[in-house]
Amino acid sequence: MDVRFSGFGPAKDGLLIVGATEGGKLLPQAEAADKASGGAISAAAKRNRFTGAKGQVVDIAGLAGGRVALVGLGKADAIDALGGEVVGGSVITRFLVSGETKLVFALDVSAEVAGHVALAAVLRAYRFDKYRTKLKTEQKPSVTAIEVQTADVAGLKKLWKAHEATIDGVTFTRDLVTEPANIIYPQTFADRCVALKKLGVTVEVLGEKELTKLGMGALLGVGQGSRKETKLVVMQWKGGAAKEAPIALVGKGVTFDTGGISLKPGDGMWDMKWDMGGAGAVAGAMMTLATRKAKANVVGVLGLVENMPDGDAQRPGDIVTSMSGQTIEVWNTDAEGRLVLADALWYTQDRFKPKYMVNLATLTGAIMISLGTDIAGLFSNDDTLSAALTEAGKGVGEELWRLPLSETLDRALDSACADMKNITGNRFGGSIVGAMFLQRFVNGTKWAHLDIAGVAWSGKARHIHPEGATGFGVRLLDRFVKSVAEG
Numbered sequence: 001m002d003v004r005f006s007g008f009g010p011a012k013d014g015l016l017i018v019g020a021t022e023g024g025k026l027l028p029q030a031e032a033a034d035k036a037s038g039g040a041i042s043a044a045a046k047r048n049r050f051t052g053a054k055g056q057v058v059d060i061a062g063l064a065g066g067r068v069a070l071v072g073l074g075k076a077d078a079i080d081a082l083g084g085e086v087v088g089g090s091v092i093t094r095f096l097v098s099g100e101t102k103l104v105f106a107l108d109v110s111a112e113v114a115g116h117v118a119l120a121a122v123l124r125a126y127r128f129d130k131y132r133t134k135l136k137t138e139q140k141p142s143v144t145a146i147e148v149q150t151a152d153v154a155g156l157k158k159l160w161k162a163h164e165a166t167i168d169g170v171t172f173t174r175d176l177v178t179e180p181a182n183i184i185y186p187q188t189f190a191d192r193c194v195a196l197k198k199l200g201v202t203v204e205v206l207g208e209k210e211l212t213k214l215g216m217g218a219l220l221g222v223g224q225g226s227r228k229e230t231k232l233v234v235m236q237w238k239g240g241a242a243k244e245a246p247i248a249l250v251g252k253g254v255t256f257d258t259g260g261i262s263l264k265p266g267d268g269m270w271d272m273k274w275d276m277g278g279a280g281a282v283a284g285a286m287m288t289l290a291t292r293k294a295k296a297n298v299v300g301v302l303g304l305v306e307n308m309p310d311g312d313a314q315r316p317g318d319i320v321t322s323m324s325g326q327t328i329e330v331w332n333t334d335a336e337g338r339l340v341l342a343d344a345l346w347y348t349q350d351r352f353k354p355k356y357m358v359n360l361a362t363l364t365g366a367i368m369i370s371l372g373t374d375i376a377g378l379f380s381n382d383d384t385l386s387a388a389l390t391e392a393g394k395g396v397g398e399e400l401w402r403l404p405l406s407e408t409l410d411r412a413l414d415s416a417c418a419d420m421k422n423i424t425g426n427r428f429g430g431s432i433v434g435a436m437f438l439q440r441f442v443n444g445t446k447w448a449h450l451d452i453a454g455v456a457w458s459g460k461a462r463h464i465h466p467e468g469a470t471g472f473g474v475r476l477l478d479r480f481v482k483s484v485a486e487g
Contacts, residue, residue: 001122002145003160005153014102014147016068017091019109020045021076022052027108029149030070037063045070054083055090055463069095073107082397084113088120089463095143096125102145111152115159118148122167123464123471128178162292166478169288170471176280177456177469181256181273186223186231186304189255189276193233193283193302199290202236216343217320218328222336223305225260225313232344233279235286235300239293240485246297247485248354249286249477250344252337252361253279253304260307260333261315274469275337277456278360279304281473288478296485299352303344307336319418323347324441329418331425337363338422338434342441349445356385356484357447359438360473366430368454371401376472377451378402379435385446392479397464398472400450403432410436 008029018030024045026034034041037060044050044060054074061067071087073079087107095103105117127141150156176184176192184192190205197203208229211220216232223230233253236246253276258264264272274280279302286300314320318330320339324346328339341359349357367377376393378400380386386402393400409432412424420440424433435449455472458465465471 001125003118003122003148004145005148005150005156005160007153008106008149008151011066011104011106011147014104014145015095015100016066017071017103017105017107018068019071019073019087019107020050020052021073024050024052025076029106029108033068037068041068041070055086057090057094059094067100071107073109079109079113081113081116084109084116085120085397086463088117089124092121092124092143093461093463096141097139099142101142102147103143104147104149106149111150111156111159114148114150115156115163118146118160119163119166120464121146123170124466126171126174126466128175128468165288165292166475168291169284169474169478172287173280173284173471173474174469176283177274177277179273181306184273184276185228185255185306186253187229189253189279189302189304190231190233193235196235196287196290199287200237201286201290202238204234206232206234214347215321215323216347218322218339219303219305219343221314221318221320221330222254222260222307222339225310226306226308228255228306231304232347233302233304237286237289237294237296237298239289239295240297244297245355246299246352247481248299248301248348248352248357249282250341250348250357250359251279251282251300251302252276252340252359252363253302254337254340255304255306257307257334257336258309260309260313260336262332262334263309264334271457274457275362276304277362277452278473281360281452281456281471281477284471284474285477288474289481294481294486296481298481299348299354301344301348303340305340307333322441324443326420326440327418329415329421331421332423335422337361338437341438345438345441346443349443354445357442357445358389358450358477358480359447360450360452362453362456363434363451364431364453366427367451370403370431371454373454373458375399375401376455377431378448379405379432379451380448381405381439381442382446382448385448388484389448389450389476389480392483393476395479396475398455398476405435405439406432409433410439413437
């Protein structure tokens with residue numbers, strides 16, 4: 001999408017988007033366009049029962065000065081960045097395949113809000129059509145350019161550089177999560193991460209030989225039934241002071257999850273290509289941080305594995321030894337994400353001694369029972385870290401809700417023949433159980449676990465993303481790094 005900025009004035013070409021606040025009050029650019037059209041805009045607003053509600057759109061065709069659309073901005077005293085994203089997403093949703101090729105936003109809002117309008121429009125316009133061969137012309141996106149009018153062109157251009165980094169990272173994540181499992185598996189996922197070297201990211205890819213030497217029996221056990229080699233990807237962005245402890249981001253990357261011997265039901269199993277959403281979010285965040293040259297030291301570690309049920313697959317009842325030396329009795333091979341993260345977390349805290357360690361994982365279906373599909377679960381052993389993540393999520397519209405850690409449920413993980421088992425054997429507190437298991441591998445590091453199973457993929461479009469991969473976590477992690485490491 002070509003995005004450009006200009007001062008306020010008549011649009012030379014394209015569809016002009018003007019705004020009104022709650023109650024239908026036209027803003028200055030809308031008033032000017034209404035006057036030029038002989039009152040056609042205000043008449044159309046009345047005819048279509050336009051109220052100025054945030055994101056409400058009225059399309060007004062047949063004007064002498066060209067086509068115009070009116071969009072609601074909500075309450076006049078509450079127009080903020082996230083509200084701007086609702087507006088941008090609503091407009092692009094309405095016109096993406098309309099035949100219009102250019103949208104010109106003239107909304108009389110601050111440069112900051114205008115930037116978020118454009119950001120949302122670009123993110124919502126995301127399409128993954130690379131395997132679709134029979135799209136009709138009317139099904140293909142027509143909008144290829146956006147012009148944003150503002151009173152502060154220089155300021156908006158400066159802000160847009162950071163938004164471009166966000167768009168790159170979110171797009172990278174969405175592409176990874178959307179690709180089918182015959183295209184994205186541990187090696188090819190790792191290959192795409194290696195491409196971040198061109199941005200200045202240091203990337204290491206450890207294979208099964210190295211992982212065996214490190215003693216990562218938990219991670220390796222998950223992938224032993226697959227022909228695809230298990231990988232651990234280690235990315236480092238060194239933008240902070242030389243000796244400053246890094247922030248560590250750790251992602252679960254199960255590129256396809258059959259459940260293993262504890263086989264999932266066939267219905268819906270096709271969705272399990274996105275069980276690597278946590279790793280995808282970390283990879284996208286690393287791209288965003290590197291693209292905008294973040295002044296922080298950040299490490300991204302991805303445990304990449306395919307969980308398949310062949311003759312060599314891990315069995316229920318097997319006992320594996322993790323890198324930490326703790327043994328795990330595997331009661332359920334479909335509770336595999338925590339096994340992947342057990343070794344990834346231990347490796348990360350042991351090697352990098354991070355200031356904070358945050359893992360993201362599509363870990364439990366139980367989190368959707370608790371929080372639905374708009375909010376991710378947050379578990380943490382540190383109140384300051386938890387607060388910083390929660391605030392970062394609010395700032396970008398990626399909401400987190402903190403749930404408790406439970407010593408009772410932790411004890412329920414104790415095994416009769418190993419140090420622990422990977423499930424308790426009942427359905428109670430499933431998301432908390434997963435978090436308690438992970439906490440056994442953080443070794444006292446200030447740590448947070450984000451269970452993103454309900455938000456990494458969406459069955460319906462929202463103002464900021466189409467149906468499918470959301471890219472949840474990229475913006476949150478970027479904002480979090482800004483707040484705790486860059487001031």
